[in-house]
Amino acid sequence: DIQMTQSPSFLSTSVGDRVTINCKASQNINRYLNWYQQRLGEAPKLLIHNANSLQTGIPSRFSGSGSGTDFTFTISSLQPEDVATYFCLQHNSWPRTFGGGTKLELK
Amino acid sequence: QVQLQQSGGELAKPGSSVKISCKASGYTFSNYYISWIKQTTGQGLEYTGYINTGSGGTNYNEKFKGKATLTVDKSSSTAFMQLSSLTPDDSAVYYCAREGAISFDYWGQGVMVTVSS
Numbered sequence: 001d002i003q004m005t006q007s008p009s010f011l012s013t014s015v016g017d018r019v020t021i022n023c024k025a026s027q028n029i030n031r032y033l034n035w036y037q038q039r040l041g042e043a044p045k046l047l048i049h050n051a052n053s054l055q056t057g058i059p060s061r062f063s064g065s066g067s068g069t070d071f072t073f074t075i076s077s078l079q080p081e082d083v084a085t086y087f088c089l090q091h092n093s094w095p096r097t098f099g100g101g102t103k104l105e106l107k
Numbered sequence: 108q109v110q111l112q113q114s115g116g117e118l119a120k121p122g123s124s125v126k127i128s129c130k131a132s133g134y135t136f137s138n139y140y141i142s143w144i145k146q147t148t149g150q151g152l153e154y155t156g157y158i159n160t161g162s163g164g165t166n167y168n169e170k171f172k173g174k175a176t177l178t179v180d181k182s183s184s185t186a187f188m189q190l191s192s193l194t195p196d197d198s199a200v201y202y203c204a205r206e207g208a209i210s211f212d213y214w215g216q217g218v219m220v221t222v223s224s
């Protein structure tokens with residue numbers, strides 16, 4: 001199975017901050033990586049697919065980059081409603097595997 | 108609009124089975140796989156497997172072989188996951204998600220399964 005190592009696991013941030021989250025795959029997954037937001041008690045919501053494609057309806061402050069084994073997710077200017085847990089998913093091969101998640105909190 | 112509506116929470120005894128459902132609407136059901144994902148605080152998100160809603164073919168994560176059984180009822184656009192021989196380790200929130208050109212683009216609201224005597 002492909003291991004997805006996500007960092008950091010926790011981030012204390014402020015409104016307006018630039019937030020960066022990383023996912024590293026244990027082997028090449030090309031660009032087959034998605035990023036999700038999960039608010040407490042809700043289902044995950046797709047933000048970015050195939051490493052850098054913004055899902056329809058998602059604000060442009062969210063972006064993704066990377067290919068191969070190293071990927072980055074960025075929120076350019078954190079808004080209060082962005083407080084949530086974010087995680088990555090590789091869909092290059094089965095079984096699909098997930099990063100461990102990054103929980104954002106406001107300072 | 109695309110929706111995946113899951114069944115309600117389950118409280119089950121150790122050794123028993125539960126069957127949870129995922130009813131799709133707003134798109135052509137047989138054009139997308141349905142995958143199932145387990146979420147716990149300790150283990151995070153784990154992929155259980157998928158069902159090809161057109162053919163009924165399945166693919167299971169090795170870890171869940173013998174634990175999960177995936178089926179589909181095309182007439183009602185509903186996918187099912189049965190979990191058998193339940194133990195407390197099976198307590199989790201289980202999600203279904205659509206998989207197609209964009210993997211895991213829509214998710215159900217989740218079902219909490221609690222295994223307790």
